[in-house]
Amino acid sequence: MQKMKLIVAVLWSVFAASGAFDLFGESEKFSDLPSLIPVNFGPNYNHDAVSRSIASWKPGSGRNIWELSGLREGDIMDSADKGRNVIIDPKNNWPNNTMVYRLMSGMTSKEKMVVKEAMELIMQGSCMKFRPYRHGDRDYVYIQYNDTGCWSLVGRQGGAQPVNLQRDACFIPGPVAHELLHAAGFEHQHSAPDRDDYVYINYTNIEEADYDQFEKLSANEYSEMGVGYDYDSLMHYSRSAFSKNGEDTIIPYEDVEIGQQEYVSDKDYRKLNVKYNCFYDADDDSGAHHSEWHHEGTGGSSPHNSEHGNTGHNNGNNHAGGNANGGILTNMFG
Numbered sequence: 001m002q003k004m005k006l007i008v009a010v011l012w013s014v015f016a017a018s019g020a021f022d023l024f025g026e027s028e029k030f031s032d033l034p035s036l037i038p039v040n041f042g043p044n045y046n047h048d049a050v051s052r053s054i055a056s057w058k059p060g061s062g063r064n065i066w067e068l069s070g071l072r073e074g075d076i077m078d079s080a081d082k083g084r085n086v087i088i089d090p091k092n093n094w095p096n097n098t099m100v101y102r103l104m105s106g107m108t109s110k111e112k113m114v115v116k117e118a119m120e121l122i123m124q125g126s127c128m129k130f131r132p133y134r135h136g137d138r139d140y141v142y143i144q145y146n147d148t149g150c151w152s153l154v155g156r157q158g159g160a161q162p163v164n165l166q167r168d169a170c171f172i173p174g175p176v177a178h179e180l181l182h183a184a185g186f187e188h189q190h191s192a193p194d195r196d197d198y199v200y201i202n203y204t205n206i207e208e209a210d211y212d213q214f215e216k217l218s219a220n221e222y223s224e225m226g227v228g229y230d231y232d233s234l235m236h237y238s239r240s241a242f243s244k245n246g247e248d249t250i251i252p253y254e255d256v257e258i259g260q261q262e263y264v265s266d267k268d269y270r271k272l273n274v275k276y277n278c279f280y281d282a283d284d285d286s287g288a289h290h291s292e293w294h295h296e297g298t299g300g301s302s303p304h305n306s307e308h309g310n311t312g313h314n315n316g317n318n319h320a321g322g323n324a325n326g327g328i329l330t331n332m333f334g
């Protein structure tokens with residue numbers, strides 16, 4: 001059994017390294033263009049200014065690239081019909097903890113690799129899975145590369161919802177994972193109702209027009225999933241987010257770094273797993289697997305699906321890293 005797994009793993013690495021995998025899945029065969037849900041760029045959105053500042057962003061600038069996208073809290077796109085959606089509402093979860101995605105045609109293989117890496121970052125410590133669009137799928141994220149910044153809506157909207165990754169700028173694994181976590185239902189950490197216990201917002205350094213970027217959400221709109229505030233979150237703003245003068249705007253009360261955009265934090269994983277009813281069975285004695293993610297299929301109940309109460313058995317991935325490609329592998333070829 002172990003030997004078999006090893007062979008599969010080795011074959012997969014060879015296959016993956018050859019670049020032969022196809023993130024489009026079956027969707028490439030379909031010529032129909034998606035009819036995207038209507039989105040609302042908001043009254044202050046300035047297309048030229050956004051695309052220019054995103055294009056000229058440099059790592060190490062002290063700001064996260066997605067903060068420059070000119071939308072609510074930088075990169076949160078709102079639905080034109082439904083307004084904003086929030087983390088607390090399980091009806092916006094993805095059924096079977098599986099986000100269905102479709103890539104806008106013309107994406108380069110390098111760009112696809114980055115999207116795949118971002119998905120792997122998320123899968124590494126959670127039961128979240130991704131699978132390519134198939135004909136007939138109703139709800140999915142449509143990953144496009146228009147020059148409008150890096151942004152996403154929050155949670156599953158119903159229909160084809162865009163995630164935008166501006167070409168030559170946003171295709172970096174961390175920021176892509178950040179946008180996908182929005183689509184999975186995450187808001188920004190600093191908008192937590194209790195954030196004032198953890199960070200000081202220095203309005204002296206913020207343009208008044210940008211005060212609303214620092215609005216807190218209410219306890220009805222935001223949940224820490226019992227895990228708590230997380231300075232290390234991939235969803236945390238950086239220290240000088242929306243600064244008008246380069247001085248710090250968010251000052252943690254502890255001596256910690258904020259605004260990292262390289263990895264999904266431990267608490268991010270825990271929140272994702274609570275949200276999607278996943279638990280990690282470190283000593284699964286079913287014989288077939290030793291430790292893996294399980295999912296109790298209550299998340300994603302909605303008028304559109306009937307998986308309510310389904311007890312899925314997902315080959316998610318784990319921190320031990322034994323099966324780092326399982327989620328995509330199963331979904332892309334299964």
Ligand SMILES: *[C@@H]1O[C@H](CO)[C@@H](O)[C@H](O)[C@H]1NC(C)=O
Pocket residue numbers: 095096098305307310
């Ligand atoms: C969820 O899983 C069930 C059972 O495997 C399947 O019938 C259903 O189509 C899945 N739903 C989605 C949206 O993938």
Ligand SMILES: *[C@@H]1O[C@H](CO)[C@@H](O)[C@H](O)[C@H]1NC(C)=O
Pocket residue numbers: 039144146148162
């Ligand atoms: C992105 O660009 C495509 C192709 O130009 C266009 O059809 C689509 O409407 C754009 N999406 C948004 C949200 O602007």
Ligand SMILES: *[C@@H]1O[C@H](CO)[C@@H](O)[C@H](O)[C@H]1NC(C)=O
Pocket residue numbers: 200202204205247251
């Ligand atoms: C807020 O920013 C101003 C201007 O940079 C600075 O003088 C002040 O000390 C800051 N306040 C805190 C609590 O850091």
